[in-house]
Amino acid sequence: MNEEELAAGMRAQRYFADEGLLTAVYLALTLGRPLLLEGEPGVGKTELAAVLARVLDRELLRLQCYEGLDAGQALYEWDYPKQLLHLRATEAGVGDVYREEFLLERPLLLSLRRPAVLLVDEVDRADSEFEAFLLEFLGDFQITIPELGTIRATEAPVVVLTSNRTRELHDALKRRCLYHWIPFPGAERERAIVRAHVPSIEADAADSLVRAVSGARRLDLLKRPGIAESVEWARGAAALAANGDPWPVALRRALGLLIKDEEDMALVNAHLDELIAP
Template sequence: MAAKSVSSLPQSIEDTLSLLEAGGYVADRALATVLFLSLRMKRPLFLEGEAGVGKTEIAKVLAATLDRPLIRLQCYEGLDISSAVYEWNYAAQMIEIRLDEASGKVDKSAIERNVFSEKFLIRRPVLQALSGEPGKAPIFLIDELDRTDEAFEAFLLEVLSDYQVTIPELGTIRAAEPPIVIITTNRTREIHDALKRRCLYHWVDYPTAERELEIVRRKVPAANERLSDEIVRYVQKLRDMDLFKLPGVAETIDWAGALTEMDKLALDPETVSDTIGVLLKYQDDIARIAGGEGRRILDEVKAELNAA
């Protein structure tokens, strides 16, 4: 069921919890508190944590429940201004110049003003985020900032300080209302303190078993109750192991969905072995679980549920 959107920002921590709940996001009070403060203080929210714990989903839920557009800047190594902020439509500019010349126009300054006008400007995510209307400022998701280099991080620092961008040919474009900024990082490298100081910070950890079970029930409602419980307990035990990449909540949901598609009512050794690639994404981790370690974990899960 789609989340019901609201037009105004939450007025309390309880309202924020309800907002996230309406979007199907199971949050603890600490997250709701820092999100509420970020919205009230108009400060970017810096979310750090392992991949797959639900950082990006927070921005998506906010966009849906607040009825705001979601502008996503997916970061990667080598991200530059032309991809992140703006660039000119050079092909259209050249056509315009040829048409002006063919019509006999010789005023070069007038031609230049014409081709460097907004109709030839291609707005990338940063500029799009600064173009929101008052009362409807977008949710600006800067996803996986740690994948970019320090040069782009320094540029972003200027954008987040004044919510403006200077385009040499046009001048300074300033946001009528600052966007709601959500920054995520998987902590593959440290982000400079200067940027963090401009944000409110929250570490998004793996959920408790109770919260993760509630997440699975919401995201995969067709899953058998016993199966959901076994899946969550199994994943929670995997996270206590020294694996190369621990499974995130996203993988838990995927596994529950896959097993539900297979009409499974409970875990068994063969099913775990056949589907472990949905949960774990590195061969060394899979090889370790495929042996006796995986069976031992499953036996512990069964014993705990039978004793409950």
């Protein structure tokens, strides 16, 4: 798949990548490198993996990271009850219980077995020790299981890691990846995104909504709204407008789809008239 075909496939999935992101994705696919995406929450990092899975016609495997995540939950575990039943079924009560049939495959191992897009989501939320478990996998697309040996990918998985930078990632992990920072989109691209996901919205209404979102992001908010919130705000306001509300009223009434904090809500409400003004 060349770069133009990749861009067309992503647009068909209503994902409008800028030139920098498109280049990063294309190079990651071409070179077989994991792609590490950082950026503000809500700029489309997680969605990119789902879009790639559809464009490439691969299964999406998701590993949601969190504090305390360990190798057993991400790589593999032994099915101890099944091993015990096997031992009880043998006459002598002994046998080889470290065979693949007793292996519970988790997302990392599964991605080595089948064509997949592996999403390692919010890797910064996991403990720093967890990154050490990832290094062999990211560097060589293989996993070493002491009882079985090394398992290598039959076909290199497409790997997307995301981070919101709640902590700094180790250099060893970054070196194994192609890195890209996703900023908030410009007005033109965000209008295209909104209108692709909410076809009923008029051009002028989309313009005013995008201006309001851009202005809100410049305020001193605890949580700046992302692209997903822009789209949901557009959906909600469009539904209210279809029911007879003037557009500015519909935007104000649907503001809870854009802003998710009480203090932020008060601040945006106080500035909303100027934010949506032509």
